Amino acid sequence: MRIGDLEPREVWVRFEELCAIPRPSGDEGRAADHVQAFAESRGLEFLRDGADNVLIRKPARGPGRVGNPPLALQAHLDMVPEKTGSSSHDFHRDPIRPVIDGDWVTSPDTTLGADNGIGVAVMLAILDSEELPHPPLECIFTTDEERGLTGASSLDPGWITARRMINLDSEDLDVFTIGCAGGADHVLRTRIPLTKGRSCVPLSVRGLRGGHSGIEIDGNRGNAIRFLARALGRINCGAGIQAGYLWGGSKRNAIPREAGCMVAVPEDDGGRLGEEVLRLEKELRLEYSGIEDSIRVELGGEASDAPVMAPEQIRRVTDLLLSLPHGVEKMSGSIPGLVETSVNLAVLSMDGEDLAVQLSVRSPLSSARNALGERIHAAARLAGFSAEKGGEYPGWMPDTGSRLLERMKSIYTGLFGREPEVLSIHAGLECGIIGDRVGGMEMISIGPDIRDVHVPGEKVSISSLRKFWEFISAVLAGIDGTERHDG
Structure with a gap:
């Protein structure tokens, strides 16, 4: 069975395509080409800079959504290239070969690139959908996150008009991240x-x-x-x-x-x-x-x-x-x-x-x-x-009074019957840089269950991604700008 046959198929197909594209940190050009071609083939507005960062805009979809404030989604294109000592894998030339193991998709001898390829795949699935209702979207694909967040550091803040952003680079379905360390x-x-x-x-x-x-x-x-x-x-x-x-x-x-x-x-x-x-x-x-x-x-x-x-x-x-x-x-x-x-x-x-x-x-x-x-x-x-x-x-200071946070917590609880854990993490996220460069940004980082990141055997939970797709779809349908505060 191919991972492209898993559900939600619209996400797994996009991740399968990404696995075929070598994209170690510092060599994301082909992945950026892929994202750009994706936008061009669908008539979507896009911007691309010299660092291979790409922004794709998609108009609002659904009744009453045209006047909504824009929402940014963000993930990074690069992956950590780690392999076992016995592996001959060349991350600059060879595709990643994912394997289904029970509830997990993994790559036994190399990193899988679920960090942050799953986030990229989710964004592409959203951009491709003709059914999901959503506000105007600004999908931000950054580069070289794993080596020092340099893509986000070079991103033109003038690209981004949204003042609400959901980062898709977290690794626990039940956790909302609202702050991170600087480094x-x-x-x-x-x-x-x-x-x-x-x-x-x-x-x-x-x-x-x-x-x-x-x-x-x-x-x-x-x-x-x-x-x-x-x-x-x-x-x-x-x-x-x-x-x-x-x-x-x-x-x-x-x-x-x-x-x-x-x-x-x-x-x-x-x-x-x-x-x-x-x-x-x-x-x-x-x-x-x-x-x-x-x-x-x-x-x-x-x-x-x-x-x-x-x-x-x-x-x-x-x-x-x-x-x-x-x-x-x-x-x-x-x-x-x-x-x-x-x-x-x-x-x-x-x-x-x-x-x-x-x-x-x-x-x-x-x-x-x-x-x-x-x-x-x-x-x-x-x-x-x-x-x-x-x-x-820079780090990212938590905003516990965020209305975006409260709305997303309410949607999550309604879907799954439990509240998510809300915390700050010790890892660095691009939210710190983007929030520093774009003033007044409300941000939350979310993601499905991903384990063993940065090491061979990295894996993503199939059932967790199914729930995550249900959740992010409900979030897009359920936020309309009334949760925005001027803090």
Whole structure:
């Protein structure tokens, strides 16, 4: 059975089409072409900018809707390109191949792109419908959300006349999101002299769960970069070893699942390094029992010559990696269970002799983000690294008095017999940027049940999407502008 045969068919067909289009962050041109062609073939007004953001306008439909204030719908075109170590998938060339597994549509070896392809598909289904009543619509398709919300940051605010917006980038049917964290990225750099090393073998950390660094940061999941630093520190202690090509993580907003390097094993090692690595794996399995039960720390494989750094340089790098913060810094004092401030030790990379470490800081409070950034920069200076801040984006302050919120809650309760949970989240959403650039905007973020975002095996619930389509259809029919307030 194809996913295009699932119900609601009008949504699944659009998502199936998206799965055939490669659209990793930074390479959304073909997806933008698809959306533009969709608008052109239906005679809908559209705008497109140099960042491949697309806005499509659709006139009001239904009795008495022509004079209604416009409503914006918004989702992002790009997806996180993550795959298992055994997958040969090329995200710039290959289609995603979704699989139906019970109540879920998933992609076992790669990310699925339900984040945020389902939101895009819902918007396209709404634009295509000749039956759904709705106010005038402004459907906003943004790009490069996953790497730093850069598409929304470059969006021309003059495009948007609506002052009510529903973002379709949430992952729980029963949750309405009305606020989010802001964030900033920090990149630490240094140059390390390398020499030719002999008999180098891979040291790797694999099998971690990873996950979204906003949503799952409070789950005590392991960080592969931190574990690699522990392993290097362990085997470098005493004898001193050489290592090179350090790497770990791949995305600023994903907790690192894998990390590794090349290690020059001394001729007189006698198996000591392997024993130390095995001992560390056992320790980590005990420390993270019930959380990271599949962790593997391995030293070995085909030996080869490789550029390596001296033991004192390894110590400098591992000291920094072990001293940098990672995880929850502070929980909210007013909202139970909400992470207020956190940091993700996200990416470790080398390009020749240039080594870089990337961290992502989140908090709705700019003062907290700045204070945590100062700590990161201080640690960098002590280790002889340079440090720079970039990719900063604003948070989204909740509006609990929103009439749009109250109307949507009423519609939801009428359909499903229960009230939705209303909360702020620790992840970053484009609502923060769009709301900052377009003044006076009432915003809510919603979506069906999507799990394991940003990791292979990402999945979306079939039954949840059916309910979500019923809900968003009722919302479009049930809001007419009287819920708008001038707050």
